[in-house]
Amino acid sequence: MFDAVIPVKLPTHPYQIVIxxxxxxxxxxxxxxxxxxxKILLVSNPAIAKLYGETVLSGLTAAGFQVQICCIPAGERxxxxxxxxxxxxxxxxxxxxxxSVIVALGGGVIGDMAGFAAATWLRGIPxxxxxxxxxxxxxxxxxxxxxxxxxxxxxxIGAFHQPSLVWMDPLVLKTLPTRxxxxxxxxxxxxxxxxxxxxxxxxxxxPDLSHYRHYSPPDLHHLLVRSAECKAWxxxxxxxxxxxRAILNYGHTLGHALESVTHYRRYRHGEAVGLGMIAxxxxxxxxxxxxxxxxxxxxxxxxxxxxxxxxxxxxxxADLLRAMQADKxxxxxxxxxxxxxxxxxxxxxxxxxxxxxxQALAALV
Amino acid sequence: MFDAVIPVKLPTHPYQIVIxxxxxxxxxxxxxxxxxxxKILLVSNPAIAKLYGETVLSGLTAAGFQVQICCIPAGERxxxxxxxxxxxxxxxxxxxxxxSVIVALGGGVIGDMAGFAAATWLRGIPxxxxxxxxxxxxxxxxxxxxxxxxxxxxxxIGAFHQPSLVWMDPLVLKTLPTRxxxxxxxxxxxxxxxxxxxxxxxxxxxPDLSHYRHYSPPDLHHLLVRSAECKAWxxxxxxxxxxxRAILNYGHTLGHALESVTHYRRYRHGEAVGLGMIAxxxxxxxxxxxxxxxxxxxxxxxxxxxxxxxxxxxxxxADLLRAMQADKxxxxxxxxxxxxxxxxxxxxxxxxxxxxxxQALAALV
Numbered sequence: 263m264f265d266a267v268i269p270v271k272l273p274t275h276p277y278q279i280v281i282x283x284x285x286x287x288x289x290x291x292x293x294x295x296x297x298x299x300x301k302i303l304l305v306s307n308p309a310i311a312k313l314y315g316e317t318v319l320s321g322l323t324a325a326g327f328q329v330q331i332c333c334i335p336a337g338e339r340x341x342x343x344x345x346x347x348x349x350x351x352x353x354x355x356x357x358x359x360x361x362s363v364i365v366a367l368g369g370g371v372i373g374d375m376a377g378f379a380a381a382t383w384l385r386g387i388p389x390x391x392x393x394x395x396x397x398x399x400x401x402x403x404x405x406x407x408x409x410x411x412x413x414x415x416x417x418x419i420g421a422f423h424q425p426s427l428v429w430m431d432p433l434v435l436k437t438l439p440t441r442x443x444x445x446x447x448x449x450x451x452x453x454x455x456x457x458x459x460x461x462x463x464x465x466x467x468x469p470d471l472s473h474y475r476h477y478s479p480p481d482l483h484h485l486l487v488r489s490a491e492c493k494a495w496x497x498x499x500x501x502x503x504x505x506x507r508a509i510l511n512y513g514h515t516l517g518h519a520l521e522s523v524t525h526y527r528r529y530r531h532g533e534a535v536g537l538g539m540i541a542x543x544x545x546x547x548x549x550x551x552x553x554x555x556x557x558x559x560x561x562x563x564x565x566x567x568x569x570x571x572x573x574x575x576x577x578x579x580a581d582l583l584r585a586m587q588a589d590k591x592x593x594x595x596x597x598x599x600x601x602x603x604x605x606x607x608x609x610x611x612x613x614x615x616x617x618x619x620x621q622a623l624a625a626l627v
Numbered sequence: 628m629f630d631a632v633i634p635v636k637l638p639t640h641p642y643q644i645v646i647x648x649x650x651x652x653x654x655x656x657x658x659x660x661x662x663x664x665x666k667i668l669l670v671s672n673p674a675i676a677k678l679y680g681e682t683v684l685s686g687l688t689a690a691g692f693q694v695q696i697c698c699i700p701a702g703e704r705x706x707x708x709x710x711x712x713x714x715x716x717x718x719x720x721x722x723x724x725x726x727s728v729i730v731a732l733g734g735g736v737i738g739d740m741a742g743f744a745a746a747t748w749l750r751g752i753p754x755x756x757x758x759x760x761x762x763x764x765x766x767x768x769x770x771x772x773x774x775x776x777x778x779x780x781x782x783x784i785g786a787f788h789q790p791s792l793v794w795m796d797p798l799v800l801k802t803l804p805t806r807x808x809x810x811x812x813x814x815x816x817x818x819x820x821x822x823x824x825x826x827x828x829x830x831x832x833x834p835d836l837s838h839y840r841h842y843s844p845p846d847l848h849h850l851l852v853r854s855a856e857c858k859a860w861x862x863x864x865x866x867x868x869x870x871x872r873a874i875l876n877y878g879h880t881l882g883h884a885l886e887s888v889t890h891y892r893r894y895r896h897g898e899a900v901g902l903g904m905i906a907x908x909x910x911x912x913x914x915x916x917x918x919x920x921x922x923x924x925x926x927x928x929x930x931x932x933x934x935x936x937x938x939x940x941x942x943x944x945a946d947l948l949r950a951m952q953a954d955k956x957x958x959x960x961x962x963x964x965x966x967x968x969x970x971x972x973x974x975x976x977x978x979x980x981x982x983x984x985x986q987a988l989a990a991l992v
Contacts, residue, residue: 347708350783350784354779382747382785383784385774386787386867418719418748419747502751
C-alpha cells in the first residue's frame with residue numbers, strides 16, 4: 263500500500279515506520295485506521311507549522327479528529343523543561359485524555375519534547391512522530407528516546423516512550439536548510455560504519471552529497487529506508503540501551519563534548535558527531551583497531567557531505583575531557599567510547615585513556 | 628529473615644516489599660545484597676530527614692555507598708515540576724549515573740517526586756521507596772505511580788516507574804501526626820471494601836482506630852502486610868491501569884474533586900477519599916447496587932478511624948462536577964466511577980449521571 267513500511271518489532275510496543283513522498287495529508291486516515299484516539303495535540307514549531315501544518319491539520323480534521331496546535335520556538339535552546347511545561351498547559355487546554363494522541367510535526371527537538379510530554383502526561387499517552395528534518399527521519403524519530411536538556415547537560419532529563427507510528431514524507435526535505443541536510447548525513451554515514459557497509463558504498467556512488475538537488479527521489483528513498491532499518495534493528499535488539507544500543511553513540515562521546523564546550527552554538531549536532539566519528543576513527547587507527555584506508559573513506563564521505571573534517575584548534579582538551587565526564591554515558595566514572603573495528607563493525611570500550619584522546623585530536627587539528 | 632516479605636511479581640520489574648520494625652538502619656546492607664549501585668541520592672523532607680536521615684544515611688554509608696542528600700519542603704503544594712528540577716540539580720551535583728539509585732525517604736509526596744525524578748533522570752535510574760507515613764506505606768510506595776501536580780490538576784504529570792525495593796519500618800509511624808494516620812486509614816478501609824472483606828472485619832475488631840497507641844504491634848503489622856498484599860495483587864494484574872487497577876480509585880473520583888475545589892487545604896487526601904467512598908457507597912445504595920448495611924459498616928469504620936463522614940454543605944455541586952471533568956480518569960469525556968457491589972467487590976462504571984451524584988451528596992450533608 264505504501265512505498266515502504268518498516269516494522270519496529272518491540273514486544274510490548276510494536277509500530278511501523280511509513281515512508282512515502284506526499285503522504286503528509288494522509289496521516290489522519292492512517293491514524294484512524296490504527297484506531298488512535300479522538301483528541302490530538304499537534305506540537306510543532308512556527309516555521310514548520312507554517313509550511314506543513316495546514317496539510318496535516320486538514321487531513322486529521324477530515325478523519326474526524328479534534329485537533330489543537332501548540333507551537334514551540336525552534337532550536338535546541340528551547341528543548342527545556344519550560345517548553346515541556348507549555349506543552350502540558352496546551353494538553354490541559356485541549357482536554358487530552360489517556361487515549362488522546364500527541365503528534366510531533368518537526369525536527370528532533372520537537373519530537374524529543376513532544377515525546378517526553380506524551381511520556382509524562384497522565385503517566386503516558388500515545389504519540390506519533392512526523393519528522394520533517396533528515397536528522398529526525400534517520401535517527402531521532404525512531405526508537406523512543408524522548409527528553410529535554412538540563413542547563414548543564416544534553417538530554418539528561420527524559421524517558422523511553424515509543425511512538426505509535428512514524429510518518430515520513432521525504433518531499434518535505436526540499437525545504438530543509440542545506441546545513442541541516444548535511445548535518446544529518448553524519449548519522450547516515452554512522453550507520454554505514456557501525457553496521458551497514460552497503461550504505462557507505464551507496465553513498466560513495468553518489469557524486470555529490472551536499473545538496474538536496476543532488477539526490478534522485480529513489481536514492482533519497484533508499485537512504486531513508488536503510489537508515490530506518492538500521493535504527494529499527496538496533497532498537498529491537500536493545501530497546502533501553504542496556505548494551506548493544508550504545509553502538510549508536512559512535513561519534514557521540516566526543517561529539518557531545520564538543521557541542522557542550524562550544525555551547526551548542528558553533529556546531530550542528532551532526533557536524534559535531536561527524537568530527538566525533540573522525541576522532542573515534544583516529545583513536546581506532548592509533549590503537550591498531552582499524553585501518554588508515556577505512557578512516558580515509560569515512561573522512562572523505564563526511565567531506566563529500568559538506569561536513570567539517572578538521573578538529574577545531576581553539577577548543578581545549580581539558581574542557582572536552584571535563585564535558586565527557588558530565589555526560590550521561592558514564593559508567594562507574596569511566597567514559598565509554600565506541601570504536602570502529604572494520605566497516606560495519608564497532609566495539610564498545612571503556613579502555614580509551616585521556617592520552618589516547620589527546621593524541622588522536624592532535625593529529626586532526 | 629525478615630518479618631514479612633511481599634513480592635510484587637511484575638514480569639519485567641519484580642521487587643519486594645519488606646516490613647519489619649527497626650529496619651531503617653539495615654537498608655544499606657539490603658541494597659548491597661540486591662546489587663544496587665554505588666552512588667545514592669537520598670531525597671527527603673527536612674522534618675523526616677531530621678528524625679530518620681542519620682539512621683538511613685549511616686547504614687548506607689557503612690554499606691559502602693556514596694550518599695548525597697536532597698531535601699524538599701514537606702507538603703502537596705511542593706509536589707511540582709519545580710521541586711523535581713531541584714532533585715535533577717542534586718542528581719547532577721551528586722554525579723548520578725545510570726546505575727545509581729534515588730532513595731525516597733518520606734511520605735507520598737517525597738516518594739512520588741523522587742520516583743518521577745528517577746523515572747526521568749538519564750531516561751530512568753533505579754529507585755527505592757522508604758515510606759515514613761502510613762499512607763505511603765499502604766498505598767503510594769507500591770505500584771510505580773510517580774509524578775507531580777500541574778497547577779490545575781493533581782498528578783497530571785508523571786510516569787510509571789517501579790521501585791527496586793520498598794522498605795517499611797512500622798516504628799516510624801509513632802512520630803506520624805495523628806491526622807495523617809487517620810487519613811491513611813481511609814485507604815486501608817478502601818482495600819477492605821474493594822477486595823478484602825477480612826480487612827473490614829479485622830478493623831471492626833479493633834476497639835479504637837484513631838490513635839497510634841491503640842494499635843498493638845502485631846495488629847499494625849497485620850494491617851501493613853494485608854494492605855501491601857492487596858495493592859501488590861492489583862498492580863500485578865494491571866500494572867499500567869489498563870483496566871482493573873482503576874478499582875484502586877474507589878472513593879477517588881469525588882475525593883479528588885473535593886480536594887481540588889477546596890484547593891488541597893481543607894482535607895487531607897485520605898479524608899477526601901473517605902468522603903468520596905461514602906458518596907460512592909451512597910450512589911451505590913441509591914442505584915440498588917449495594918445495601919444500607921454495608922454502607923453503614925463502611926461509614927462506621929471511617930468514623931471510628933476519626934475521619935469526617937458528613938459531606939460539606941458549602942461546596943458547590945457545579946464546582947465538583949467541573950473538577951471531575953478536569954480529572955485524568957476521564958474516558959471519552961465520561962467520568963468513571965467505582966461503585967461497590969458487596970464487601971470485597973466493586974464495579975467500574977461510566978453510567979453515573981450528574982443527577983446520581985447530586986442526589987447522593989444531598990443525602991450526606
